[in-house]
Amino acid sequence: MRLPKFEYHAPTTLKGALRILEQEGPGVQVLAGGTDLVVKMTLGRLKPKAVVDVKGIDGLDQVRFDPNEGLTIGATARIEQVASHTEVQRLYPALTAAAGVMANVQVRNMGTIVGNLCNAAPSAENAPPLMALGADVKLVSLKGERTLPLDDFFRGPGLTAIEPGEIMTAIHVPPPLSGSGNAYQRISARCGVDIAAVCVGVAAVFDGSVCSKVRIVMGAVAPVPMHATEAEKLLLGQKWTADLLEEAGRKAMEEARPISDVRATATYRKQMVNVLTVRALQEVYERAQTV
């Protein structure tokens, strides 16, 4: 289909980009990797009157780890950049796992993690691990900047907390605490070039074998990535046992509210939430013991 007519802006400063957003008003879209936006435009599903390409803005493509501040992923950092980052691989295996398997090589080389979040697909692969890791996102507009927990970011399929005039400039992930671990598990019909039919991200902190903090986030089982709150409650402050994990898996399964679609039935998705949650919890525990 013919691309609709639109203004194309390629500012070189963040300020410039924000001004354009303000001037253009509603109907403007931010372009980073373009792996979602351009596809939607080509299919006629999105007809922006203007596009602001932020790839030319210096410093937005950073992936930086600092032991005190944690991990910062800039708006134009490519998925592959994050997946292959050595500190990310060492400390955030959940994120490496999600970023490293999603879509295909071409999309990982073009697309961005921030874009994956802003696109807000219920199946967005990076959302569950980042939410589990307690990430927050930085939203900047001409009026100023605000930081929002990723937990509060998703509002529905394709809907987010981004206000008109705002750009997500970075994702921030806190540094991992000692005795913590994180993991990502997914189900897909192929081992490469695929999308998760269901996925789970988990991060937890342990005091010996007692769980002192845990976050379990499920993807593709609801309109937005969601916490398995009951499962989290169950595990908190408890001694880690196989029975407890099984129970947590069952709780997560009960909480998931999936639909049936071309990728899986609701029943299977629920079952798999159970399996993946248990597996991710096991992985997290093992990792925590070795850190």
Add this chain to the structure above:
Amino acid sequence: MKQFNIIGTDVPRTDGEAKARGTALYTDDMKLPGMLHGRILRSPVAHARIVHIDTSRAALLPGVKCIVTGEDTPKIKYGNWRLFPETQDELPLAVDKVRFIGDEVAAVAAVDKDTAEEALALIQVEYEELPAVFDVDAAMQSGAPIIHDYCPTNVSVNRKIKYGDVEKGLAESDYVREDTFTVHSVSHAYLEPCSAMAQVDLDGRITIWTSTQAPYIVQCLLASTLDMRENDIRVIKPYVGGGFGGKMELRTWEFCAAFMAKKTGRPVKFTLSREEEFLAGRRRHGMKIRSKVGFKKDGTLVAKDLSIQLDGGAFNAMGPTATFLCGNFGAMLYRYPHYRFHGEHVYTNKPPASAMRGFGAPQSLYASEIQMNLAAEELGIDPIDIRLKNAQVTGDEIPDVAVVSSCGLVESIEAVAKMSNWKEKRKSLKPGRGIGIGCYSFISGGVFNWFNTQYPFSAAEIRAFSDGTVHLLTMASDIGQGSDTVLKQILAEELGIRMEDIRMTSADTAMTPQADLGTWGSRVTLMAGNAVIDAAKKIKEQLFGAVSARFNLNVVHDLECKDGRVQSKAKASYGLSFGEAVAMVQKANRGEALVARGSYTPRGKGLVTPAFGFGAQVAEVEVDRKTGLVEVKQMWTAHDCGTVINPRSVEGQLAGSIQMGLGYALSEQFVMEDGKTLNTNFLDYKMPTANDMPPSEVVHIDTYEPEGPMGAKECGEGLASPTAPAISDAVYHATGYRCRDLPITPEKILEGMKKGK
């Protein structure tokens, strides 16, 4: 084994470099001056009367040059079974009725693709919806909606085979079992979507470049639907990015490109989108298979009663041939003294199914191979042993079909059992691991002539030149399987020249000798190969005569073409270079060029096929018992394709077959709701990727097929059958879940394991 020079060596494919570099031109790469771009309007409803079509708004859109609907066309039906005109049920554009979601209703040609696309949205069609049916059971019920007026039962083809006495055989059996299987529909998913570009010349003749497996069929059917003469149509096949059976008929866009080129005087090109291919493209038949088999206590097969209903979709397409063949595949692998088959091709309101790699064999053999294992288990016989007991061997006669003139099935089964360490593994694998077997037999081309050609099935022309080169012309179509390379190899072997001495023109109906039925049924190597040898022998006769005269040889001298020379076998110095020998022939004929034609039409080989390929495959899988996901860890294959002409090409066929079999067994399916395909892209149509491919080992069983060129026979399609049953059997071995309804999904495995407990 015969000694060859070029045959059996890994000659690089003649198209390899062009494809690797991206310089190979496919139809959609081509542009002609003034060319228009076509798009097709498709039905959004599964079954409806067309009340009215209004194209007036679309016609006003700037850039739109031509709009056609069924009413504008000559309304001449077509179909590949010309011998039985009543089976020709298709029109290029719908007239009066649409029969499936995606059915072609109108076509637009405009200055660019986007304009054509926008014009589609402006065409208004008023439909009066009719009740629709989406499976064979519903379609065959009395009172079911009638899809074609001529066919009130919705069963368009009935095929029966009968030999021996099935009732008696079953009565005499010690053990009888009856099973029902359902197998699903999958996409060819060729990487090059269909594309056609047509141009009309000053005399009104048409040249069409099209992504096809069968230029001759397109030529003939395009001529008849346009009400023109065959020779007024020239079909050229450029490079083709795969077909797998999905490109062997005349299709709407080929007709529309030609028809609209005639109307506008400008070239017109149509290229389908991937979404169109998945939404409305041809596909493998889903089938419902009922099979009753009888055995003796020791596992000897006695009788089989097989009935199959093919979900044909809205038109016959290649369904009649598939109906015919799956009956033959039901009794081609093992010896059945008593056999009965009833096949029914059933219309439903879905996209037409058609030929797809295996042509009925993957479905038919899935059922018979799984049933063989079910029986083996109950009889307490190892699956390998029960197969060895019943396997066809060279010299067996398949009643009413043919004598099997070469067969390496027993050797294949023995080889895979050994390679895979079957006896050991079948007993002692860790939980979640499993090993399974599947076997196949397949045709090397068809003897049937439902297309009703008046020409040889394959033909070749060779022009020899005094500079030592030759020009090979043949209508045989290389669609990626490598026939251009293989035919050159055969010719180089026969004439004792090098690959680079051969210039080749193929698949151009105006330039290459009549005719060739196309690339399907694994017929090209055998049939076109034989035609090339026939022509080459005629060239050799002339060359031998010239050399014999030049050296005044005694008539008892044997001559040969070898290493670029034409010479006495006994004394090589009595000989000339190939070019000098050609020059001698030309001189003797006062300058007349040295040209010969050859052809092949199977004769005295029954009515099914001139030769059979065989093989066996073992799969080892690991099943995640919690998620139901299957990982195929290893495939072992042993097969008999006669002489291996090009080992690398044969291994390529095997890899492609495993990839397709993997998808067929585990991940590929059309997700449909009320006749609408929901997964119309590669994200959700789960075709396995290179990452999903298991390691694979292969043994070529050494046989020589007397009917084949240099002893060769098929290897392109038979191998598409054993993978799914082998994986399925391995999954059973690993989990206890026996799949009777493909595909094997994780959910079915989990459910099956629960029941097993």
